[in-house]
Amino acid sequence: MNHRQVEIFAMVMKSGTASRAAELLNITQPAVSRSLSELEAEIGFPLFDRVRNRLLPTPEALLFYRDVEASFQGMDKLRTSAAWIRDRGAGEIRMASLSALSSSVVPRAISWFRAKHPDIRVTLHVLWSRDVRDRVASGQFDVGLAADEIDVSGIHYQNFINHRALCAMPARHRLCGLEVVRPRDLEGEDLVSYVPEDRLRKQIDVTFRDAGVAPRIVVETIYASSICSLVSAGVGIGFVTAHAAGGLDCSKIVLRPFEPAVGSRSLLIMPFDRQKSQHLRAFIDCLLAAR
Known part of the structure; x- marks a missing residue:
């Protein structure tokens, strides 16, 4: 059983006839009939009774179609999710900052970022530098600003100010x-x-x-x-x-x-060995511009 066979079966169920399903799928009617026969042989039960050139779904087909619909809805959710991520990226930026930058540079950067990406939520925690480092290193935060006295092992870092x-x-x-x-x-x-x-x-x-x-x-x-x-x-x-x-x-x-x-000296730090989303890159650009 493959996705194309299931797709053709679902289209026949929706349209009611093999000819209409073929038209909607832009394939020939014999291709529809052949696909249904192959699917029936694979799953081990008939899907349609052929009565006077009509395809009547069997009780087994109705049960099967219920699960097929559920799986298609799942695919629709995946497509919606992919489109949302493509258009908006990760839905949240999680940042930790030392106090010294939390009332000037960081608010300015967040303001600039939100002006361009109003749908992205920003979470900001003001912490002692060593706590900023630990939480960024553990992946709890996407980016951090900390004093250069921190242990820089296990994180990506660059000079900030x-x-x-x-x-x-x-x-x-x-x-x-x-x-x-x-x-x-x-x-x-x-x-x-x-x-x-x-x-x-x-x-x-x-x-x-x-x-x-x-x-x-x-x-x-x-x-x-x-x-x-x-x-x-x-x-x-x-x-x-x-x-x-x-x-x-x-x-x-x-x-x-x-x-x-x-x-x-303050450092901009990020988790080690983690790729940055498009919106995280944009947020970091705002931080660098706000210095």
Whole structure:
């Protein structure tokens, strides 16, 4: 039994005659009759009673046709699914990002992507970089942005942004008049900082130590957005990148270059050994353009 035999049988059932089925299938009537005879011989029971040049379905044929219809409906679903994937690709983009880029680059990229692909849902999780790495590596997310301190084994990665740290201070702070902030300027100031294991925090600690300055850290956090909020609330001075400060109310926070320069690097990461869908490629293009 092959698909063509079943297709011809189904067309005879729908049209009622071999001649009409032949016409609809653009084949000859003898070809229809031969196909039905071959199908009957293969399945082991008659499909039609030939009465006065008419084909009357047997009870067995009616039962068989029920399953044939179900299989054709399944094929229709497959065709619909294929068309949907062709036109829209994978229906969801799953992304994880470190906090420092979640309020500037990522929203901008998502906005641009959604303008071109409004039917594609984007899922965004803001996580610590090592969690971004682990979830991308396990295939839970399609793409991620993480600090370069992560373990890059088992993932595809490329350089995304090189960040330079800026000194963030509450508006009208006494240091706002400086064009450049140096470690000595922060002697005795309250600082909101990243947790000690953060790579940028380690660089800043070395800078203070080399300058002989002991900062007074009053709050530690893992998120750049939290540092921005704490600085805006007047809790203290912090260090963020320009991208982390994107979208902030500039009336509440002032950014100044910090010398000597310290910074970090973020990576764009993807699961290892997995092909990218067309829409994932488009989304990554938006991320790269939004930097």
